[in-house]
Amino acid sequence: MKSTQYSEKVLDHFRNPRNVGTLEGDDVAWGEVGNPVCGDLMKMYIQVEDDTIADIKFQTFGCGSAIATSSMITEMAKGKTLDEALKITRQDVADELEGLPPIKMHCSNLAADALQEAIKNYRDQKKGKVPLPVIQKATGPVKELVGEKEFLGKGVYHSVDDFSPFQDKRVMVVDRGPKSLEIALELTKHTGRVIVVTPGKAFSSVDSDLAKGIKQSDIKIIYESEPLEVRGSDEVEKVLVHDLDEDEEYELFVDAIIILK
Amino acid sequence: MGIAMSSYIDYQSAKPVDPRVIEAMLPYFHERFGNPSSLHGEGDEATKVLEGCRRTISGFINAEPDEIIFTSGATESNNLALIGYASRNKAKGNHLIISEVEHISIHNIAKYLEKNGFVVSRLPVDQYGKVSLQKLASRITPETILISIGYASNEIGTIQPIAEIGRLARERGIAFHSDAVAAEGLIPLDVTRDTIDLLTFSSNDIYGPQGVGVLYVRKGMRLNPLIIGGGQERGVRSGTENIAGIVGMSTAVEIMGREMEGEVKRLAQYRDKLIKAILERIPKSHLNGHPIDRLANNAHFRFEAIEGESLLLSLKDAGVSAATGSACSSKTLEPSHTLISTGLLHEEAHGSLEFTFGRFNQEADVDKVIEVLPPIVERLRKLSPLYKEEVPA
Numbered sequence: 001m002k003s004t005q006y007s008e009k010v011l012d013h014f015r016n017p018r019n020v021g022t023l024e025g026d027d028v029a030w031g032e033v034g035n036p037v038c039g040d041l042m043k044m045y046i047q048v049e050d051d052t053i054a055d056i057k058f059q060t061f062g063c064g065s066a067i068a069t070s071s072m073i074t075e076m077a078k079g080k081t082l083d084e085a086l087k088i089t090r091q092d093v094a095d096e097l098e099g100l101p102p103i104k105m106h107c108s109n110l111a112a113d114a115l116q117e118a119i120k121n122y123r124d125q126k127k128g129k130v131p132l133p134v135i136q137k138a139t140g141p142v143k144e145l146v147g148e149k150e151f152l153g154k155g156v157y158h159s160v161d162d163f164s165p166f167q168d169k170r171v172m173v174v175d176r177g178p179k180s181l182e183i184a185l186e187l188t189k190h191t192g193r194v195i196v197v198t199p200g201k202a203f204s205s206v207d208s209d210l211a212k213g214i215k216q217s218d219i220k221i222i223y224e225s226e227p228l229e230v231r232g233s234d235e236v237e238k239v240l241v242h243d244l245d246e247d248e249e250y251e252l253f254v255d256a257i258i259i260l261k
Numbered sequence: 262m263g264i265a266m267s268s269y270i271d272y273q274s275a276k277p278v279d280p281r282v283i284e285a286m287l288p289y290f291h292e293r294f295g296n297p298s299s300l301h302g303e304g305d306e307a308t309k310v311l312e313g314c315r316r317t318i319s320g321f322i323n324a325e326p327d328e329i330i331f332t333s334g335a336t337e338s339n340n341l342a343l344i345g346y347a348s349r350n351k352a353k354g355n356h357l358i359i360s361e362v363e364h365i366s367i368h369n370i371a372k373y374l375e376k377n378g379f380v381v382s383r384l385p386v387d388q389y390g391k392v393s394l395q396k397l398a399s400r401i402t403p404e405t406i407l408i409s410i411g412y413a414s415n416e417i418g419t420i421q422p423i424a425e426i427g428r429l430a431r432e433r434g435i436a437f438h439s440d441a442v443a444a445e446g447l448i449p450l451d452v453t454r455d456t457i458d459l460l461t462f463s464s465n466d467i468y469g470p471q472g473v474g475v476l477y478v479r480k481g482m483r484l485n486p487l488i489i490g491g492g493q494e495r496g497v498r499s500g501t502e503n504i505a506g507i508v509g510m511s512t513a514v515e516i517m518g519r520e521m522e523g524e525v526k527r528l529a530q531y532r533d534k535l536i537k538a539i540l541e542r543i544p545k546s547h548l549n550g551h552p553i554d555r556l557a558n559n560a561h562f563r564f565e566a567i568e569g570e571s572l573l574l575s576l577k578d579a580g581v582s583a584a585t586g587s588a589c590s591s592k593t594l595e596p597s598h599t600l601i602s603t604g605l606l607h608e609e610a611h612g613s614l615e616f617t618f619g620r621f622n623q624e625a626d627v628d629k630v631i632e633v634l635p636p637i638v639e640r641l642r643k644l645s646p647l648y649k650e651e652v653p654a
Contacts (some may be wrong), residue, residue: 006574014574020644036608036647039568039587039596043646059646063570063587067644170388170604193388193604218547220606234399237385253361253385253604 007098010068017067019074021057023047029125031117033110035246040066044073044114048122052081058114065100065108069093073111082119088112146240147230148259155236155254158261163190169255171195172239174227175203176260181210183258188217195220195254197227199244230257267580268626272558272619273415273443274584278509279468279620285512286470289505297502298491307504314511321514322460322477323451330476330494331507335442336366337487338461338476341498342438343370345484346407346459347379350436354404360384360392360421361602362414364440368598380404389551390419390603394429407436412444416586416599416615417550418559420448427456436482442466446517447525447556458482464506468620469513473506528618529557531627535616536560538631543638549600549613558618563600566648567641568611575641579633581626586613608647 006014023030023045034040040062047055056078058070073093077085090112094100100109148156160183168191173184175198187194196203196214201223203211214221222241228249229240238251289310295303297311315326332338347357359371361383371381382400384392392410408430413420423439430437438459441450446467452460460477464470478484478497490499532555540546545565564572569585576583586597587610596610616630642648 011574014571015578017644032646036611037606039607039611041646059644061566061645061647062568064574066568067571168388220609222606233396250607252606253602255387 005101006064006068007100009096009098010065010100013068013071013097014064017058017071019057019071019078020059021045022059023055023057027054029118029122031114031119031121033114033117034062034066036061037243037246037248037250039063040108040110042066042070042110042114044070044111044118046077046115046118046122048082051083052079053077053085056115058111063104063108065104066110068097069100069109069111070114072097073115077115082122086116086119088115145227145230145257145259147232151230151232151236154234155232155256156230157256157258160258163187166190166256169193170253172197172227172252172254172257174257174259175199178207178210180258180260181207181214183260184219185210185213185217188219192218193220194218195222195252197222197225197241199224199226227257227259267577267582268622268629269582270616270618270622270626270630271582271584272622273615273617276465276468276619277621278465278470279513279516281516282469282509282512286505286509289508293504295504297504298493307502310504311502311507314507317511318475318514319477321450321518322462323453324477325480327495328452328477328480330478330497331502332474332476332498333472333503334474335364335440335461335463335466336474338463338474339364339366339440340370341476341484341487342459342461343367343374343407343409345487345497346436346438346482347374349483349485350406351379354402354406356380356382356402356404356406358382358384358397358400358405358408358410360386360410362386362390362392362417362419362599363409363411364415364442365598367409367411367440384410386419386602388604389554390414390417390549390599391551391554392421392426394422394425397426398429401433401435405433405435407438409438409440412439412441412448412450413556414550414599415443416597417561417603418443418556418617419551420444420554420556423457424455430458431456443556446521447528447558449521452477452479464510464513467510467513467517469510470506473503473510475510524620525557528622531618531622531624532557532560534624535627535630536562539634542631542635546638549603549605556617560616560618561613562615563605563609563613564638564642565609565612566645567638569613571641572612572614572637575637576633579629579637581630581633583630584615584617586615587611 028047030045032043034042043059045057046053056074060067060070090109170193172195184194184196224245225241225243227239228242231238238253241252242249295307297308315329319326319329386392410421427437436458439457440461442463445462458479462475464473486497488499493499547563549561569587586600596607600610
């Protein structure tokens with residue numbers, strides 16, 4: 001079965017998704033599952049009255065089945081008590097949609113997980129539990145990357161005076177405060193591919209103009225991540241990146257990396 | 262929905278057979294069915310037809326007729342080139358060089374060779390998917406026996422500096438193979454000018470039938486056969502010749518020889534019109550591949566915060582057939598290795614969309630995409646939790 005051979009009901013929910021959006025208020029909680037790296041990210045919002053889901057909304061980045069399952073579960077959960085809603089399984093959602101292609105059963109059928117996460121968060125909020133702090137910035141001395149010394153001058157830069165070597169190159173800038181972000185912004189005049197890697201969910205800089213400038217530019221920002229290793233043959237070709245949120249490592253092809261000292 | 266109803270803009274995946282080709286092939290299924298190996302009138306005629314086709318096809322790439330080996334298609338040609346050459350010449354060395362942006366068949370053949378004692382270097386590419394000659398030169402060792410670099414990327418359309426690579430390989434005494442499937446019919450191929458030793462090309466990619474291909478083997482190159490039998494194709498590729506298919510391929514070559522120049526001009530106009538309109542009309546959209554050195558029929562985009570399979574499904578509803586490098590539409594659930602090699606993050610590769618124009622497209626197809634795509638992207642972004650985050654505060 002091809003991945004895109006969906007049932008009519010899946011296609012209907014994909015074409016006309018129900019309950020799209022976000023919710024706000026004291027009785028609202030939300031759950032998030034997935035990861036853009038895998039191609040699916042789902043946010044499920046619930047508004048609870050008398051232990052019952054009075055309203056529910058979602059936002060999804062992903063393939064046809066990711067969108068359809070999100071939409072489907074909002075219809076199934078609305079009006080249910082929290083305990084009833086917790087019992088909805090991935091299989092229930094797939095059955096209600098008249099089946100999903102086997103390859104999609106695992107990767108793009110996360111709506112039940114997102115709903116359960118939202119319910120859990122709601123109950124935690126009611127118990128007065130404070131959510132764990134999300135920003136876990138590295139406070140200790142900055143670790144040196146594997147290969148950083150070896151490739152110094154061969155694609156690794158500890159300072160930037162001259163922007164000409166970066167002309168048309170893929171440049172990764174490690175967020176080391178406002179100076180590094182200024183360099184990133186300046187680089188966009190010399191190349192179309194600038195990537196900023198930052199360990200937090202936001203930049204190190206508190207300068208809002210600078211942060212705004214970066215968000216409006218074509219700079220690709222990788223949040224909650226840190227570079228671990230520089231790789232290449234005789235000059236920098238790849239950087240091994242650690243996704244702190246998912247605790248996953250992946251290689252990214254770049255030509256240069258700027259790590260201010 | 263047939264081709265007449267929808268706008269098919271995925272010629273990279275498959276092309277229809279030109280009706281003129283089908284007509285030329287028909288007699289060879291029933292009336293002119295002879296086997297070239299037979300010693301009678303029917304056999305003699307088949308030999309004559311086969312050798313005529315060989316001449317036509319060799320002329321298309323500026324080769325000699327006896328340098329053409331017929332195969333079952335490009336995948337077999339790639340296997341014969343890499344495995345056939347490496348196994349025959351392993352006394353000279355055990356090292357091969359390919360690029361990161363090769364077709365999946367080359368990547369998997371390279372893995373197979375690695376399991377069998379060979380060492381393979383994978384040349385990185387720049388942000389447009391182009392290999393660097395300097396990097397290629399630095400990877401060459403005394404053990405290097407073969408360099409295999411595709412003429413152009415079948416995905417992002419970037420054209421490689423083939424003549425320069427050919428010169429470098431020749432200077433260093435290393436055999437040079439190029440898979441030209443993505444480029445054939447869009448760029449004039451010339452194995453003599455480009456000093457290519459082994460060249461893969463297929464029939465279907467120039468509107469001939471599927472199941473036929475060619476490996477050009479320069480005189481003096483020695484290959485081990487992969488298919489052993491009655492010794493056809495100078496012993497390099499046994500099996501009774503697929504005469505109808507070969508006639509089809511030869512006819513496709515003749516038509517391409519006459520029409521290519523005009524066709525390429527027309528397709529390049531479609532491509533340029535589409536690229537300009539999409540980048541202008543859709544915010545946070547980008548072109549993948551090289552801005553100038555790209556195939557005349559290829560327009561490859563990525564859109565932030567949305568996913569490719571959703572795009573394809575929506576386009577299908579709107580009557581447009583295209584392709585994506587997203588993991589969600591692949592068998593392996595991995596995004597396109599080509600896009601990753603150009604330095605894209607997985608989430609960026611997921612939002613890619615590829616249009617490849619071909620012979621039966623018309624300007625109306627371009628206009629249709631320009632009309633339907635912007636609202637599709639807008640709708641999917643409204644559903645996406647990522648797009649909000651992209652909006653400047």
